[in-house]
């Protein structure tokens with residue numbers, strides 16, 4: 001990896017979809033952070049991406065050259081009475097962590113969410129995921145509850161923490 005090449009944060013685009021898939025796959029295969037163990041197939045990724053565009057998802061990708069190394073996604077909720085609210089997903093490739101990329105991605109999509117009129121961003125994070133919880137707390141997300149024994153993986157239960165950020 002070239003240390004001199006800059007990280008760019010920009011809206012997701014179809015030309016980098018395969019690289020995004022690799023990025024999602026690598027974080028998924030770490031097993032402990034996401035609720036998937038590998039990325040969906042290429043065709044499923046294409047369908048999901050198209051659905052995201054239709055549903056006005058706000059999705060930024062961090063790139064290093066032409067490699068996607070991180071993502072942040074805000075998905076507006078279209079359910080009755082919940083359209084002020086949204087769901088957030090985030091990840092950075094292991095070898096690119098602790099360089100401020102997660103923070104940059106979060107700042108960008110949160111700003112877009114507020115500009116689009118959303119008033120609430122929520123997420124669920126495993127209770128042992130200290131890096132992510134620290135980042136969310138720094139950005140003002142508050143703990144809203146614990147989902148006990150929410151995950152059962154490799155013979156072990158893990159709680160999940162519900163967190164949310166309100167516009168004001």
Ligand SMILES: CC(C)(COP(=O)(O)OP(=O)(O)OC[C@H]1O[C@@H](n2cnc3c(N)ncnc32)[C@H](O)[C@@H]1OP(=O)(O)O)[C@@H](O)C(=O)NCCC(=O)NCCS
Nearest residue numbers: 033090091092097098099100101102103125131132134135
């Ligand atoms: C959570 C994650 C996105 C953070 O990305 P990142 O680019 O490493 O984060 P940043 O470098 O922008 O760090 C921002 C803040 O996050 C917190 N943080 C990040 N890594 C941390 C770590 N290993 N330990 C403790 N705090 C950490 C710190 O508060 C940090 O601020 P600081 O640098 O001033 O101390 C990254 O660790 C990741 O992709 N993890 C795996 C996927 C995941 O957990 N996604 C979230 C699922 S809910």
